[in-house]
Amino acid sequence: MHGYSGDKDDYLKRLRRIEGQVRGLQRMVEEDKYCIDILTQVSAATKALQAVSLGLIDQHLKHCVAEAIAEGGGNADDKVREASAAIARLVRS
Amino acid sequence: MAVDNSNREAYLKRLRRIEGQVRGLQRMIEEDKYCIDILTQVSAATKALQAFSLELLDEHLLTCVVAAAAAGEPEASVKVREASAAIARLVRS
Numbered sequence: 537m538h539g540y541s542g543d544k545d546d547y548l549k550r551l552r553r554i555e556g557q558v559r560g561l562q563r564m565v566e567e568d569k570y571c572i573d574i575l576t577q578v579s580a581a582t583k584a585l586q587a588v589s590l591g592l593i594d595q596h597l598k599h600c601v602a603e604a605i606a607e608g609g610g611n612a613d614d615k616v617r618e619a620s621a622a623i624a625r626l627v628r629s
Numbered sequence: 630m631a632v633d634n635s636n637r638e639a640y641l642k643r644l645r646r647i648e649g650q651v652r653g654l655q656r657m658i659e660e661d662k663y664c665i666d667i668l669t670q671v672s673a674a675t676k677a678l679q680a681f682s683l684e685l686l687d688e689h690l691l692t693c694v695v696a697a698a699a700a701g702e703p704e705a706s707v708k709v710r711e712a713s714a715a716i717a718r719l720v721r722s
Binding site: 538539541542544546547548551552554555558561562565566571572574575576577578580581582583586588589590592593595596600618619620625626628629 | 637640641644645647648651652654655656659661663664665667668669671672673674675676679681682685686688689693695699711712715718719720722
């Protein structure tokens with residue numbers, strides 16, 4: 537079980553939509569669309585990906601990390617450290 | 630003006646790679662991979678999209694905006710304002 541397990545279908549739907557957005561970007565490049573219009577669509581796809589990562593991290597904290605803390609022991613520290621590192625990667629991306 | 634011909638293939642190749650990354654994310658969800666590993670891959674895809682938009686923006690500034698500036702007003706102001714708005718959308722995304 538993972539934090540996102542209950543929402544797998546929702547995540548898959550969102551990721552398929554993002555895949556479609558990226559394919560739409562290829563079409564725009566092929567059809568010589570105006571740079572600014574392409575940029576607007578890249579921003580939308582980026583935003584959608586960031587929303588996915590925020591959802592994943594939220595559920596990970598609520599489930600996996602909260603459980604590890606409730607159980608206590610060394611695993612809790614590891615889980616918090618791991619989540620912090622993941623958040624740092626998101627902020628930097 | 631749209632994307633430069635010589636760059637089009639390189640852009641398409643990058644977008645196809647990003648599309649593959651997004652498909653890989655769907656596979657990870659389907660296969661119940663660990664949240665943190667998925668997050669790492671979402672960060673990578675987000676970074677790739679952002680790098681793509683920075684390049685597109687760079688090309689747009691060097692070609693369309695420089696040409697408009699050389700042509701003088703009112704095109705110059707229009708193009709600069711349009712590029713500023715696109716940059717603001719990127720920063721916010």
